[in-house]
């Protein structure tokens with residue numbers, strides 16, 4: 001596995017990086033060709049921003065805060081915390097999406113009812 005801090009290759013199962021001493025346990029690291037090693041923790045930040053803009057502002061902001069915290073935890077080498085935070089962000093994205101969807105559906109129904117009542 002590769003060290004998330006410095007990119008040094010360490011033997012599988014090594015607890016700490018031989019180069020810089022960063023904790024490696026549970027750290028899944030993906031190394032793109034020609035790039036620096038990146039941890040395999042998605043922060044869902046793009047989706048958090050999208051649901052905030054298009055669905056539900058208050059819940060979307062919670063998702064953004066949690067998503068932003070994922071990178072901080074990854075940088076600190078806390079993969080377990082980062083994964084938990086990412087899952088939490090994903091949950092809030094879905095809540096925000098669901099609330100936004102319900103609001104949109106209700107507004108469509110109200111508009112349809114308004115049009116129907118005008119015709120009657």
Ligand SMILES: [Zn+2]
Nearest residue numbers: 003006017020
């Ligand atoms: Zn290292």
